[in-house]
Amino acid sequence: MHMFPFCCSVSSINFRQETEIMPVCPQTNCLLPQPASTHRKTSSLDGDVLSCADDADSDCRLVTENGRKKKKLNGIVGGCIAGILYKWVNYGKGWRPRWFMLDDGVLSYYKIHGPHKIAVTKxxxxxxxxxGDESLKLMKKSSRAAQGQGIEPKRRMPVGEVHLKVSSIRESRSDDKRFSIFTGTKRLHLRAESRDDRAAWIEALQTGKDLFPRISTSDLMEPMDNITVSTDKLRRRLVDEGLNETAIKETEQIMLTEFTALRNKLKLLQQKQSLLLDTLRQLETEKVDLETTVVDESQNHSKLQMVKTRHEKSSEDSASESDYDNERQDGGDEESDEDDNAFFDTRDFLSASSRRSEFGYMRTSIDSDEGLSISSVVDGADRDMEKVGFDYPNVRRRMKLPEPKEKEKGVSLWSMIKDNIGKDLTKVCLPVYFNEPLSSLQKCYEELEYSYLLDRAYEWGKRGNGLMRMLNVAAFAASGYACTEGRHCKPFNPLLGETYEADYPDKGLRFISEKVSHHPMIVACHCEGRGWKFWADSNLKSKFWGRSIQLDPEGVLTLEFDDGEVFQWSKVTTSIYNLILGKLYCDHYGTMRIHGNCEYSCKLKFKEQSMMDRNPHQVQGLVQDKNGNTVSTLFGKWDESMYYVNGDVAVKPKGYNPLSEAVLLWERSKPSLYPTRYNLTSFAITLNELTPGLKEKLPPTDSRLRPDQRHLENGEYNMANSEKLRLEQRQRQARNLQEKGWQPRWFRKEDGQGTYRYIGGYWEAREQCNWDSCQDIFGSTTTEIATD
Structure with a gap:
């Protein structure tokens, strides 16, 4: 593609004659460099000349200073590139103009309208x-305004920055004005004023990116592979010196040995250099993300006072809106439980994004995976809301899945399910294209991602605050559903006797799960944290209904603190919709009751999403004492965050705004920097990882060693399908094993009935690497399982 030269430039040549005319480039409609016989025209910028290079080779080139490339445009060395580009914001705001500036490989952008706009003058x-012409017009307009009003330019704070060193640039094929920049963490969609402007910007960005050439490992290693060693000169010199043949051969061998050792050492140093370069690029990406976060936080902080004044007006608006919404709710919703009408309607203050943003100044600071940090800034907040934490070690885990080795094939979901309507999902054989590279055992542990809530609940209980313990347990129960948003692939059905362990010292957890029954399919798990234990078993009933899948969990989840307080609850119903047409989505609905053996209990209502619901995933809850009095109210969304206010919101005076007192309990972690087609969270990406030295410690039944799941993670789809078929044929014998009295290795039912409980011994066997009692369930033959 032909690249046009930069459209306009500003240099420091003063105007002298007002009658001289500057020629215009017919391609770019920009001013051309003036020949000796050409006249000039006075510029409104008074002191700067605008010119456009007609010959890129002569007027736009790279020069070298101290070995480093630098831009040279019309005599300006190392100058910045700037202008207006339209940036895609969202569907509500569309394309918005921003002032972009490229300097030393960093592309910064600023707002040119509103209270945070920058002054763009000569x-x-x-x-x-x-x-761009539009950029010149803005400069002229701003210069006249600055001269007329004597305005001092404000400090230039960019809205965001893009480091070209770690970015890639792509032109749109459908629109000759658009292009995009991918930073590794986000993608900027940009649009120029014209095709020529886009060409100039692309050339400028590529020139800036070329300042930081990427050195690949293959480039580093190639020269050494071509090195050959000749000993002819050495041999002739030794012969001239009168040495015999034996001495000459020994000398040659010594030299070759030394050369080989030096070459191997050099290879190692080159590999280290390559790793350092990759680390540098990763740090550069994280730096950009951090800088963007700092800018966003500073803007939120500046709006703090404005938000407080808006509460009064929003309270009046919410009162009238509440009356209308409650009337519709009373007439349309039916609840089987008699006392569920006590739930208030969160649509009053969660229905608009502008109101949700008002939570910003009330949020507590939570370091979700690193420990506990409570620092509320709500006016009049409880003094007990002080910093609480555990110093867990920092463990480095992977941030992304391996790159796929094969191209995935497209498979019609409808073709797979049309013959299985009304059947149990666990009995339907699906190819791996509908699976995610995790098993149901690992999914059990994924629901403990926000275990810091239980650590915090334990600390609150030690301080004698049972209400805050109950609130954090309720937030934990709701947080387990956050990982399901956007996750439409089915986890692998474990084999009978399959296990999964998770030893996460960075979270203070030790977790073990096992498939304890094949029909019905039941998985049991046990987790130990600091000051608490959690155990559960789950029997998932699932059916196809043509356009949807309904999942009804059966089982009890139990949480026991070291001081003897116990909480129990069951999970709500899950459905996956639009299997044939429309956007696939999942929803959780029903009432979750959390029973405690001490002072407090809780009830959470997961609201079912309706077809026209613009505010889905709502959760409403009440905390009650022994006497049935409501002492606290919870609200939020299971895929975003949970808040609480003291007292019963339903009996508050008309016009009461819960925003004025709401306190954040839990907030979902940021999405992964490396998104996958499975929409795995950053935490989920680590679950199937085989860290160095781990494989030798695992039993042969661990999910990480399951071959079809490992092939799917690596993008080896043909091998994954073959292994999945082999293991399912092998698993058909599990029913016979169970009928013959097969017993799970690490779990037993309490008193022969009820919930499966961990019987102990796993971690002791792990320390000794003694897995003699564990079957090779992933073996290549079926006789091993059949005869055991």
Missing amino acids: RTEKGVTVI
């Missing part, structure tokens, strides 16, 4: 190469 942009 003073601020002196020596800057400007692209």
